[in-house]
Amino acid sequence: MTLYRSTRATGNATTTFSEALFSGLAPDGGLYLPLEVPPLPAGWQDAETFPQLAREVLAGWLPDLESDLLEGLCGAAFDFPVPLLQLSGDRFVLELFHGPTLAFKDFGARFMARVMDELLSRSGQRLTVLVATSGDTGSAVADGFSGLDNLDVVLLYPYGRVSAVQEQQLILERPGVTALAVEGTFDDCQRLVKGALLDPELAAAGVNLTTANSINIARLLPQQLYYLWALKLLAQQTETDAAPLVSVPSGNLGNLTAGLLAAQSGARIGQFLAAHNENDYFPRFLAGEVAAFDFSATVPTLSNAMDVGAPSNFERLHALGVTGSTGSVPVSGIRVSDEATLARIARTWQEDSYLVCPHTAVALEAVSSWREQQHERSPALILATAHPAKFPDTIARALPGVTAHSEALAALVGQPVRMQRIGPHLTELRAVLQS
Numbered sequence: 001m002t003l004y005r006s007t008r009a010t011g012n013a014t015t016t017f018s019e020a021l022f023s024g025l026a027p028d029g030g031l032y033l034p035l036e037v038p039p040l041p042a043g044w045q046d047a048e049t050f051p052q053l054a055r056e057v058l059a060g061w062l063p064d065l066e067s068d069l070l071e072g073l074c075g076a077a078f079d080f081p082v083p084l085l086q087l088s089g090d091r092f093v094l095e096l097f098h099g100p101t102l103a104f105k106d107f108g109a110r111f112m113a114r115v116m117d118e119l120l121s122r123s124g125q126r127l128t129v130l131v132a133t134s135g136d137t138g139s140a141v142a143d144g145f146s147g148l149d150n151l152d153v154v155l156l157y158p159y160g161r162v163s164a165v166q167e168q169q170l171i172l173e174r175p176g177v178t179a180l181a182v183e184g185t186f187d188d189c190q191r192l193v194k195g196a197l198l199d200p201e202l203a204a205a206g207v208n209l210t211t212a213n214s215i216n217i218a219r220l221l222p223q224q225l226y227y228l229w230a231l232k233l234l235a236q237q238t239e240t241d242a243a244p245l246v247s248v249p250s251g252n253l254g255n256l257t258a259g260l261l262a263a264q265s266g267a268r269i270g271q272f273l274a275a276h277n278e279n280d281y282f283p284r285f286l287a288g289e290v291a292a293f294d295f296s297a298t299v300p301t302l303s304n305a306m307d308v309g310a311p312s313n314f315e316r317l318h319a320l321g322v323t324g325s326t327g328s329v330p331v332s333g334i335r336v337s338d339e340a341t342l343a344r345i346a347r348t349w350q351e352d353s354y355l356v357c358p359h360t361a362v363a364l365e366a367v368s369s370w371r372e373q374q375h376e377r378s379p380a381l382i383l384a385t386a387h388p389a390k391f392p393d394t395i396a397r398a399l400p401g402v403t404a405h406s407e408a409l410a411a412l413v414g415q416p417v418r419m420q421r422i423g424p425h426l427t428e429l430r431a432v433l434q435s
């Protein structure tokens, strides 16, 4: 059994997976990390499908889930393709946006939901999952958690402050999901979620609440898998076995943390690039320009899912000893401006006839900057985190006249939607939760 510890634990206190899963945050305010990283199982590269790879690797992390059960969970959670595409210049793009909400957050949310549902069914409990969202996370959680037997979802988003496409995805009618449009900001939504989780009145009324935000360890475990899948496909598609440069579009740093866990378990990665937009605390930290935890305010950018001034997973990276070149795999940070992001979207279209979302463009641009600085040419693996069709305005700005198309998004238009508007007050949220 893999045990977990808090990033802030001083002694040798440990926690089980189930406790870490349902509590999210450790009681001391820290984040959970595995006490030891299980090594990759022999022959993992021979897995023929993503779910098969998932089952084999996750068995090392969750040995108390029976193998047929894990197989069922992985088959249901990862029921979409994860293709690797080659661009010019020895660059390979791993498309992580073929899940139901067209962004990589589907991996974490779909797996976490199914594991929670399974563990709840064993203990005969029912839970309501509260999520505050400013975009991709909410729809991934709503979709991933909908229709499960032992879970309901209440989603809070800031009314009028998410894009039209994002809102359409958030308020789509889904079994067991209530979408609340809060008249306020994202911070108001987060405050309401925290308030409800700690509310004695709701507890006394027997409303069982949890949250599914990005700091939950259960979201990181499945995110390691696609690094491995990419290495396997890369080895098949290229002649060399050079350890690649891996460029990760980063905001809250969960994706990068998962990559480091994969590297610690034995995945051969040469170098990580944390590709950030103007919210560049982490690159500045790695360059020695700011102290640990001396975060900045969030700045809005075109790659808005990465607009995080104070990345929560920095605490995990810090605990893992990532300070530039001392970790097991070197990590460097690069900052990319909105202007360079737009130029990279246009250039990728012109040179490779390939359309990328702004987050993926940040990662592609980071690879170019890195190669220029380092005169280095190992194959580059770029994680493509969202489908470009989710960002029509940015694509139109970068490439007037070009539109990104997605069948799945087009199919959303005209589907039944349901949402309820509330003021930014705990009394109003309480009323919804008790109804």
Ligand SMILES: *Cc1c(COP(=O)(O)O)cnc(C)c1O
Pocket: 103, 104, 105, 136, 137, 214, 249, 250, 251, 252, 253, 254, 255, 256, 305, 306, 359, 385, 386
């Ligand atoms: C959440 C998100 C990111 C950033 O991932 P982190 O794990 O928060 O660093 C990048 N791109 C897209 C499209 C996202 O939704």
